[in-house]
Amino acid sequence: MPTDSRLPRVLHVLLHLDQIDEPATSDQIGEMLATNPSLIRRMMAGLRQAGFVGSTKGHGGGWFLAKPLNEISLFEVYEALGAPQLFAVGLSADAPACLLEQAANAATRSALAAAKTAFKAELAQTMVADLVAPHSGKIKQYQSNRKKNSTEKR
Template sequence: MAGQGVKEARPEVSANSRMTVAAHALTWIGLYQRRGHEVATSEQIATSVNTNPVVIRRLLADLRKAGLAESRRGAGAGWMLSRDLAAITLLDVHDAIAAGPIFALHRSPPDPECVVGHGIGPAMTAVYDQIERTLRGELARTTLEDILRDVLKAV
Protein backbone atom coordinates (compact mmCIF):
# COMPACT_ATOMS: atom_id res chain seq x y z
CA MET A 1 0.00 0.00 0.00
CA ALA A 2 1.65 3.17 -1.20
CA GLY A 3 2.31 5.87 1.32
CA GLN A 4 2.10 3.67 4.42
CA GLY A 5 5.15 3.21 6.56
CA VAL A 6 6.14 0.08 8.40
CA LYS A 7 4.54 -0.07 11.82
CA GLU A 8 6.76 -0.78 14.79
CA ALA A 9 5.90 -3.73 16.99
CA ARG A 10 3.72 -2.78 19.92
CA PRO A 11 5.86 -2.96 23.06
CA GLU A 12 2.95 -4.19 25.21
CA VAL A 13 2.73 -7.38 23.14
CA SER A 14 5.49 -9.75 24.11
CA ALA A 15 6.89 -12.65 22.14
CA ASN A 16 7.18 -16.07 23.69
CA SER A 17 10.27 -15.93 25.89
CA ARG A 18 10.37 -19.58 27.04
CA MET A 19 13.32 -20.35 24.76
CA THR A 20 15.33 -17.44 26.11
CA VAL A 21 14.45 -18.22 29.73
CA ALA A 22 15.34 -21.90 29.25
CA ALA A 23 18.70 -21.06 27.65
CA HIS A 24 19.33 -18.50 30.40
CA ALA A 25 18.55 -21.01 33.16
CA LEU A 26 20.71 -23.79 31.72
CA THR A 27 23.62 -21.47 30.95
CA TRP A 28 23.41 -20.00 34.46
CA ILE A 29 23.45 -23.49 36.00
CA GLY A 30 26.46 -24.42 33.86
CA LEU A 31 28.42 -21.35 34.94
CA TYR A 32 27.39 -21.85 38.57
CA GLN A 33 28.65 -25.44 38.46
CA ARG A 34 31.93 -24.33 36.87
CA ARG A 35 32.40 -21.99 39.78
CA GLY A 36 32.42 -24.97 42.14
CA HIS A 37 28.78 -25.35 43.12
CA GLU A 38 27.12 -28.72 42.77
CA VAL A 39 23.46 -27.69 42.44
CA ALA A 40 21.54 -24.46 41.86
CA THR A 41 18.19 -23.70 43.44
CA SER A 42 15.24 -22.50 41.43
CA GLU A 43 15.26 -19.37 43.63
CA GLN A 44 18.84 -18.56 42.61
CA ILE A 45 18.09 -19.11 38.93
CA ALA A 46 14.87 -17.08 39.21
CA THR A 47 16.83 -14.16 40.66
CA SER A 48 19.09 -14.10 37.61
CA VAL A 49 16.14 -14.39 35.22
CA ASN A 50 14.08 -11.92 37.29
CA THR A 51 11.03 -14.15 37.45
CA ASN A 52 9.14 -16.29 39.92
CA PRO A 53 10.84 -19.55 41.02
CA VAL A 54 7.66 -21.43 40.07
CA VAL A 55 8.19 -20.37 36.45
CA ILE A 56 11.75 -21.72 36.62
CA ARG A 57 10.67 -25.00 38.23
CA ARG A 58 8.04 -25.61 35.54
CA LEU A 59 10.50 -24.86 32.77
CA LEU A 60 13.23 -27.00 34.33
CA ALA A 61 10.76 -29.87 34.66
CA ASP A 62 10.39 -29.80 30.85
CA LEU A 63 14.16 -29.62 30.46
CA ARG A 64 14.54 -32.57 32.86
CA LYS A 65 12.08 -34.64 30.79
CA ALA A 66 14.25 -33.92 27.74
CA GLY A 67 17.40 -35.03 29.56
CA LEU A 68 19.02 -31.60 29.75
CA ALA A 69 18.74 -31.02 33.51
CA GLU A 70 18.55 -33.13 36.63
CA SER A 71 17.09 -32.36 40.02
CA ARG A 72 18.06 -33.46 43.49
CA ARG A 73 15.56 -33.64 46.33
CA GLY A 74 16.07 -33.43 50.06
CA ALA A 75 19.14 -31.93 51.73
CA GLY A 76 21.17 -30.08 49.11
CA ALA A 77 18.20 -29.97 46.75
CA GLY A 78 18.55 -28.17 43.47
CA TRP A 79 19.22 -28.40 39.76
CA MET A 80 22.25 -29.45 37.72
CA LEU A 81 23.00 -30.03 34.07
CA SER A 82 22.66 -33.54 32.69
CA ARG A 83 25.51 -32.88 30.27
CA ASP A 84 28.12 -30.25 29.56
CA LEU A 85 27.15 -26.91 28.01
CA ALA A 86 29.15 -27.80 24.89
CA ALA A 87 26.90 -30.85 24.40
CA ILE A 88 23.60 -28.93 24.59
CA THR A 89 22.48 -27.08 21.49
CA LEU A 90 19.80 -24.45 21.23
CA LEU A 91 17.90 -27.00 19.13
CA ASP A 92 17.93 -29.36 22.14
CA VAL A 93 16.50 -26.55 24.27
CA HIS A 94 13.93 -25.62 21.63
CA ASP A 95 12.75 -29.20 21.21
CA ALA A 96 12.45 -29.57 25.00
CA ILE A 97 10.20 -26.56 25.50
CA ALA A 98 8.49 -25.82 22.19
CA ALA A 99 4.85 -26.80 21.95
CA GLY A 100 4.81 -27.39 18.22
CA PRO A 101 5.61 -25.58 15.01
CA ILE A 102 6.32 -21.86 14.93
CA PHE A 103 3.49 -21.13 12.53
CA ALA A 104 0.26 -22.97 11.86
CA LEU A 105 -2.47 -22.93 9.26
CA HIS A 106 -6.06 -21.92 9.95
CA ARG A 107 -7.85 -23.64 12.83
CA SER A 108 -10.84 -24.19 10.52
CA PRO A 109 -10.36 -24.96 6.84
CA PRO A 110 -10.92 -21.94 4.61
CA ASP A 111 -13.52 -21.90 1.84
CA PRO A 112 -12.28 -24.39 -0.79
CA GLU A 113 -14.40 -22.65 -3.43
CA CYS A 114 -12.38 -19.44 -2.97
CA VAL A 115 -9.19 -19.33 -5.03
CA VAL A 116 -7.19 -18.02 -2.06
CA GLY A 117 -8.96 -20.33 0.40
CA HIS A 118 -8.15 -23.30 -1.83
CA GLY A 119 -4.45 -22.49 -2.35
CA ILE A 120 -3.36 -20.73 0.83
CA GLY A 121 -2.61 -23.93 2.76
CA PRO A 122 -0.09 -25.44 0.33
CA ALA A 123 1.51 -22.05 -0.37
CA MET A 124 1.98 -21.19 3.32
CA THR A 125 3.05 -24.74 4.23
CA ALA A 126 5.95 -24.51 1.77
CA VAL A 127 7.08 -21.22 3.33
CA TYR A 128 6.64 -22.47 6.89
CA ASP A 129 8.52 -25.71 6.18
CA GLN A 130 11.51 -23.74 4.84
CA ILE A 131 11.47 -21.42 7.87
CA GLU A 132 11.36 -24.42 10.20
CA ARG A 133 14.31 -26.10 8.40
CA THR A 134 16.34 -22.89 8.54
CA LEU A 135 15.53 -22.29 12.21
CA ARG A 136 16.39 -25.85 13.22
CA GLY A 137 19.68 -25.68 11.32
CA GLU A 138 20.69 -22.43 13.01
CA LEU A 139 19.70 -23.67 16.47
CA ALA A 140 21.64 -26.92 15.94
CA ARG A 141 24.82 -24.95 15.18
CA THR A 142 24.81 -23.08 18.49
CA THR A 143 25.65 -24.69 21.82
CA LEU A 144 25.08 -23.29 25.27
CA GLU A 145 28.89 -23.15 25.51
CA ASP A 146 28.77 -20.66 22.61
CA ILE A 147 26.10 -18.68 24.46
CA LEU A 148 28.14 -18.61 27.68
CA ARG A 149 31.23 -17.48 25.77
CA ASP A 150 29.27 -14.59 24.23
CA VAL A 151 27.71 -13.72 27.59
CA LEU A 152 31.12 -13.55 29.26
CA LYS A 153 32.46 -11.35 26.43
CA ALA A 154 29.68 -8.86 27.10
CA VAL A 155 30.58 -8.42 30.77
Protein backbone atom coordinates in the same frame (compact mmCIF):
# COMPACT_ATOMS: atom_id res chain seq x y z
CA MET B 1 -0.55 -12.20 20.49
CA PRO B 2 1.70 -13.32 23.36
CA THR B 3 5.19 -14.53 22.59
CA ASP B 4 6.86 -17.64 23.99
CA SER B 5 10.19 -16.65 25.53
CA ARG B 6 10.97 -20.02 27.13
CA LEU B 7 13.86 -20.84 24.77
CA PRO B 8 16.02 -17.79 25.54
CA ARG B 9 15.03 -17.94 29.21
CA VAL B 10 16.05 -21.61 29.53
CA LEU B 11 19.29 -20.94 27.67
CA HIS B 12 19.95 -18.11 30.14
CA VAL B 13 19.39 -20.52 33.04
CA LEU B 14 21.65 -23.20 31.53
CA LEU B 15 24.45 -20.68 31.07
CA HIS B 16 24.13 -19.61 34.71
CA LEU B 17 24.05 -23.20 35.95
CA ASP B 18 27.34 -23.72 34.15
CA GLN B 19 28.89 -20.79 36.04
CA ILE B 20 27.99 -21.88 39.57
CA ASP B 21 29.30 -24.68 41.76
CA GLU B 22 26.16 -25.52 43.73
CA PRO B 23 22.60 -26.32 42.63
CA ALA B 24 20.27 -23.38 42.06
CA THR B 25 16.80 -23.54 43.59
CA SER B 26 13.64 -22.81 41.64
CA ASP B 27 13.25 -19.74 43.88
CA GLN B 28 16.70 -18.44 42.89
CA ILE B 29 16.07 -19.05 39.20
CA GLY B 30 12.59 -17.54 39.49
CA GLU B 31 14.08 -14.42 41.06
CA MET B 32 16.68 -14.18 38.29
CA LEU B 33 13.98 -14.44 35.60
CA ALA B 34 11.39 -12.43 37.55
CA THR B 35 8.89 -15.27 37.47
CA ASN B 36 7.17 -17.77 39.75
CA PRO B 37 9.23 -20.76 40.95
CA SER B 38 6.41 -23.15 39.95
CA LEU B 39 6.81 -21.94 36.34
CA ILE B 40 10.54 -22.65 36.63
CA ARG B 41 9.84 -26.22 37.74
CA ARG B 42 7.51 -26.78 34.77
CA MET B 43 9.97 -25.19 32.36
CA MET B 44 12.88 -27.27 33.68
CA ALA B 45 10.95 -30.57 33.66
CA GLY B 46 11.48 -31.08 29.93
CA LEU B 47 15.19 -30.37 30.32
CA ARG B 48 15.40 -32.96 33.09
CA GLN B 49 13.59 -35.52 30.90
CA ALA B 50 16.09 -34.81 28.12
CA GLY B 51 18.97 -35.41 30.55
CA PHE B 52 20.34 -31.86 30.38
CA VAL B 53 19.69 -30.99 34.03
CA GLY B 54 19.06 -32.85 37.23
CA SER B 55 17.56 -31.81 40.53
CA THR B 56 17.97 -32.69 44.16
CA LYS B 57 15.54 -32.11 47.00
CA GLY B 58 16.11 -30.85 50.49
CA HIS B 59 18.63 -28.50 52.05
CA GLY B 60 21.32 -27.64 49.51
CA GLY B 61 19.18 -29.03 46.71
CA GLY B 62 18.15 -27.47 43.43
CA TRP B 63 18.85 -27.64 39.72
CA PHE B 64 22.25 -28.58 38.29
CA LEU B 65 23.70 -29.41 34.89
CA ALA B 66 23.68 -33.13 34.12
CA LYS B 67 25.35 -32.76 30.73
CA PRO B 68 28.10 -30.38 29.55
CA LEU B 69 26.83 -27.40 27.55
CA ASN B 70 29.17 -28.24 24.68
CA GLU B 71 27.12 -31.44 24.19
CA ILE B 72 23.71 -29.74 24.05
CA SER B 73 22.51 -28.03 20.88
CA LEU B 74 20.03 -25.19 20.86
CA PHE B 75 17.77 -27.43 18.77
CA GLU B 76 17.79 -30.10 21.49
CA VAL B 77 16.77 -27.48 24.06
CA TYR B 78 14.01 -26.26 21.73
CA GLU B 79 12.72 -29.84 21.42
CA ALA B 80 12.95 -30.40 25.19
CA LEU B 81 10.61 -27.42 25.59
CA GLY B 82 8.07 -29.16 23.35
CA ALA B 83 9.10 -27.37 20.12
CA PRO B 84 7.05 -24.21 20.75
CA GLN B 85 5.10 -22.65 17.88
CA LEU B 86 7.38 -20.33 15.93
CA PHE B 87 4.98 -17.95 14.24
CA ALA B 88 1.64 -16.31 14.87
CA VAL B 89 0.87 -16.64 11.15
CA GLY B 90 -1.64 -19.36 10.45
CA LEU B 91 -3.79 -20.72 7.68
CA SER B 92 -7.23 -19.41 6.75
CA ALA B 93 -10.36 -21.46 7.28
CA ASP B 94 -12.92 -18.91 6.12
CA ALA B 95 -13.82 -20.66 2.87
CA PRO B 96 -12.16 -24.09 2.77
CA ALA B 97 -13.80 -25.05 -0.54
CA CYS B 98 -12.53 -21.91 -2.29
CA LEU B 99 -9.63 -22.68 -4.65
CA LEU B 100 -8.18 -19.21 -4.10
CA GLU B 101 -8.09 -19.69 -0.33
CA GLN B 102 -6.51 -23.09 -0.89
CA ALA B 103 -3.83 -21.45 -3.07
CA ALA B 104 -3.18 -18.78 -0.43
CA ASN B 105 -2.95 -21.44 2.30
CA ALA B 106 -0.59 -23.57 0.19
CA ALA B 107 1.77 -20.63 -0.33
CA THR B 108 1.63 -19.73 3.35
CA ARG B 109 2.14 -23.36 4.43
CA SER B 110 5.17 -23.67 2.12
CA ALA B 111 6.78 -20.47 3.42
CA LEU B 112 6.17 -21.46 7.05
CA ALA B 113 7.66 -24.92 6.47
CA ALA B 114 10.77 -23.41 4.85
CA ALA B 115 11.19 -20.92 7.70
CA LYS B 116 10.77 -23.65 10.32
CA THR B 117 13.35 -25.84 8.56
CA ALA B 118 15.83 -22.96 8.44
CA PHE B 119 15.19 -22.12 12.11
CA LYS B 120 15.77 -25.70 13.23
CA ALA B 121 18.92 -26.02 11.10
CA GLU B 122 20.34 -22.84 12.62
CA LEU B 123 19.63 -24.09 16.15
CA ALA B 124 21.17 -27.49 15.39
CA GLN B 125 24.47 -25.86 14.38
CA THR B 126 24.94 -24.11 17.71
CA MET B 127 25.82 -25.69 21.03
CA VAL B 128 24.70 -23.93 24.22
CA ALA B 129 28.35 -23.45 25.23
CA ASP B 130 28.93 -21.49 21.99
CA LEU B 131 26.70 -18.69 23.28
CA VAL B 132 29.30 -17.63 25.84
CA ALA B 133 32.34 -17.60 23.53
CA PRO B 134 31.80 -14.12 22.01
CA HIS B 135 31.43 -12.66 25.51
CA SER B 136 34.03 -14.68 27.45
CA GLY B 137 36.41 -11.72 27.91
CA LYS B 138 33.66 -9.48 29.29
CA ILE B 139 32.38 -12.28 31.53
CA LYS B 140 35.83 -12.94 33.01
CA GLN B 141 36.32 -9.21 33.60
CA TYR B 142 32.90 -8.93 35.28
CA GLN B 143 33.57 -11.94 37.50
CA SER B 144 37.00 -10.61 38.41
CA ASN B 145 35.52 -7.22 39.34
CA ARG B 146 32.81 -8.88 41.46
CA LYS B 147 35.40 -10.90 43.37
CA LYS B 148 37.58 -7.84 43.82
CA ASN B 149 34.64 -5.74 45.07
CA SER B 150 33.45 -8.43 47.49
CA THR B 151 36.99 -8.79 48.89
CA GLU B 152 37.31 -5.01 49.36
CA LYS B 153 34.01 -4.87 51.28
CA ARG B 154 35.27 -7.32 53.91
